[in-house]
Amino acid sequence: MNTKFDELLDFPCPFPFKVLGVADDALVEQVVAVLQQHAPGDYTPTTKPSSKGNYLSVTVTVTAQNKEHLETMYSALGQIELVRVVL
Structure with a gap:
């Protein structure tokens, strides 16, 4: 990933992930x-x-250690089959 997290954030920092996916338990x-x-x-x-109840938004705040840590978590969350979007 070619992100600018390292320019925009001071690590370590709390970072909220918002994951949008299929409404499934x-x-x-x-x-x-x-x-x-x-x-x-x-x-x-x-x-x-x-x-309409078809999708679910899940928000979780984690402590990100560095740019690579954030990028790894974004990629891993995106690989979940039920997930449609990671913000």
Whole structure:
């Protein structure tokens, strides 16, 4: 990835990931499991269903150590089958 995270953020820093995916009970668990692999911690995700209930937004704040750490987490979250967008 060619991002400018290192220019825009002072590491380490809290970073909120917003993951949009298919409304499935497993989505939240899968998102937290991936983040635990890369940044172990005690996470309390917040969720919000779409207006029609087809999609679910999951927001989790993690402590990012550096640019590469953030990019790795973005890539890993994007590989979850239920995920459509990672912001």
